[in-house]
Amino acid sequence: MAVLPQSYRPTARILHWVVAVAVFAMVPAGLVMTGSNIGRPLQDALFLFHKNTGVLLLLLVLARLAYRARHPAPPLPAGMPAWQAALAIGNHAALYTLLLVMILTGYVSVRAGGYPVELLDAIGLPPLVPRSDALANLASGLHDSAKTVLIVFIALHVAAALYHGIVRRDGVLWRMRPW
Numbered sequence: 001m002a003v004l005p006q007s008y009r010p011t012a013r014i015l016h017w018v019v020a021v022a023v024f025a026m027v028p029a030g031l032v033m034t035g036s037n038i039g040r041p042l043q044d045a046l047f048l049f050h051k052n053t054g055v056l057l058l059l060l061v062l063a064r065l066a067y068r069a070r071h072p073a074p075p076l077p078a079g080m081p082a083w084q085a086a087l088a089i090g091n092h093a094a095l096y097t098l099l100l101v102m103i104l105t106g107y108v109s110v111r112a113g114g115y116p117v118e119l120l121d122a123i124g125l126p127p128l129v130p131r132s133d134a135l136a137n138l139a140s141g142l143h144d145s146a147k148t149v150l151i152v153f154i155a156l157h158v159a160a161a162l163y164h165g166i167v168r169r170d171g172v173l174w175r176m177r178p179w
């Protein structure tokens, strides 16, 4: 029987799946709330969910990066070609970067546009950027472009994970199991 590669630690696995589930909710929420055929109450609810879950995600992504800095990823299976390992590492770095870019551009577009982020207002955190339509438009444009790149990278990531799990069966999918 093939020897399974070492797994990620439980904390890393829990953080991975909490963030993944949140992102899988954030993307459709963002796309639906900016669509044209949507009633005002649903739109308001989705904006409320999207903005506030988004800022909470910042804490989770930072916690993940801090944990990752202290606990490096376990080694990949020995037989994996170097180019595949390099692609995996590059894709993971891009996913972390894109998550931060999405959260920061979302925050800036809302705050520079003069809109509330209810959770932050409730704890008394004032806007950290000045009110500016130019800045809000710039951040909103970046948020929109980065979301396309994020969706492509997530699709590649999930396809690679399924390839490892179904075709190669080399334990790479197993090492990030949520339980």
Ligand code: HEM
Pocket: 023, 026, 027, 028, 029, 030, 031, 034, 050, 051, 052, 053, 054, 055, 057, 099, 102, 103, 104, 105, 106, 107, 109, 110, 117, 139, 140, 141, 143, 144, 145, 147, 150
């Ligand atoms: C991982 C985090 C995030 C993801 C994956 C995400 C995803 C998206 C997507 C797919 C859209 C629709 C496309 C678009 O028009 O840009 C969108 C729109 C939007 N998002 Fe996010 N978002 C995230 C974080 C945030 C945060 C933290 C905020 C604000 C605090 C925010 C505020 C907005 C707003 C206001 C829009 C409407 C369009 C705009 O003004 O840019 N997002 N988001």
Ligand code: HEM
Pocket: 016, 019, 020, 021, 023, 024, 068, 073, 076, 088, 092, 093, 095, 096, 099, 154, 157, 158, 161, 162, 172, 173, 174, 175, 176
């Ligand atoms: C069905 C969805 C998903 C599956 C099956 C999945 C699977 C995996 C697997 C198996 C690994 C470990 C890869 C390795 O050992 O080298 C991993 C790592 C990772 N995943 Fe996912 N993933 C999913 C969704 C997501 C989403 C939505 C994101 C973020 C947008 C994400 C971000 C990451 C990151 C950043 C790593 C690297 C972890 C590290 O080394 O620090 N994943 N994922």
